[in-house]
Amino acid sequence: MFGLPDKCVELIFEQAGIIAITDKQAKYVYVNKRWEEDTGIPREVAVGSYNHDLIEGSRAITAIRTGKAVTGDMLIRTKNGRDLPGVMTYMPIFNGDEVVGCFISSSFLSVDQAYAFLERIESITLEYEFLKGEMRKRSGTRYSVEDIIGESDAIKFLKEQIYFAGASNSTVLIEGETGTGKELVAHSIHSCSLRNVFPFVKVNCSAIPDNLMESEFFGYDEGTFTGAKKGGKRGKFEKAHLGSIFLDEVNHLNLTMQPKLLRVLQEKEIERLGTSESIPIDVRVIAASNVSLRKLVNCDQFREDLYYRLNILTIVMPPLRKRREDIPLLANHILQKLSKQMGRNMQGISKDALDYLKEREWHGNVRELQNIIERGMNAARKDFLTLECLRNQDGMEDTITVRKEGSFLSDYEDSSKPLSKRKECLEKEAILETLKSCNHNKTQAAKMLNISRTLLYKKLEKYQINESDILIHKGNHEMK
């Protein structure tokens, strides 16, 4: 039949629901076992007979004449008086442009059965989502790729990189400005990796005091020091065994810890404080930094060998100003999320407010966008976020000032400005960024910029950069 081997037809068609095939005159050329059973008409009788001679209410002829499929919940009756209720499909079979027959099948016995099937799928989907959430909770992952909002090319590329990193087992370095979503990406990489049923352990390298770093990372044995816990304590690496460890703000790892981390990455084993016994560990390292680690290497703040060990796969986060087309989508997503959290019923954002958000500078990136929307919602009397709500919020004047006076980013990108002006804007931006990354420490900043302290002071004066500028520039970094 139609060149198909009989064995193949038997295997596929015999195990399905009702299946019958007619030629272009609606004469049966094939009926399956189920058809035979349900109609009570033997195959030998059916094959060669006209469909309408055996079945009342069949739509095979309609499908053949119109060349269009007919489907629906139908009551068809055999000429010998059997009712066959069910969801039937009559599909014309084409050879080029010509209809050469009809494929008849029944998927469900009734529409009710089809709905029951859909309900089952829905409940399985819910169950799946619930279990996925539970798995995430157990492993410590809070986000996955679906939580990354944006349709820009930059975000599409980012998602591709995440899937690629998820499929690999190599160390990943995520670099990018504050608030661009580095942590979100780290969670997502773990979520889509084979390690996702094992722990995801986050370590904020800037939050651990230097003297506790080693015990936090590698743990300690009982009695190692006064106040040590009975039975000792597992360190973050041990806790992350078989899973991933996320070293956030890895740029803050001090020079004593750096070779120790390098050793773990190379040897794949740790030693708890107070013992010389090695514990093998299988942990995937994902590190993040909001300053360029390369720059830190250049000014001897970060070991080059560790940098190369961490920098196997690199993901550079796109700043919000480079993907402004994502702002409306992000803003509405944030509004809905906050609306739920705050028990509000926000309906949307006005066009002028969205235009304003699209125009504005975003030094604190998505985190800053979240803060502005939250403040705007608090100012909103109605269920709509308007430009007024955004403008009336506290601190708005500051951000407007930053935009007017300190809009170095858009200025240096502005091709109508002379080169000298654009160079100055870029220089001012670099100084502000560096000061921010080393907590206003001017000696360290001068070192990172590879200029003398005196020159740095001169430039601060030239660009009229004062503490408050750095604070505004830095503020969003500290909001976390």
Ligand SMILES: Nc1ncnc2c1ncn2[C@@H]1O[C@H](COP(=O)(O)OP(=O)(O)OP(=O)(O)O)[C@@H](O)[C@H]1O
């Ligand atoms: N593309 C995005 N879609 C949805 N939410 C995002 C996106 N990017 C960032 N966010 C949200 O913005 C906030 C800041 O993101 P995250 O903490 O991951 O940034 P970060 O780059 O790690 O910042 P930092 O360097 O200051 O630690 C989070 O609440 C995160 O969920």
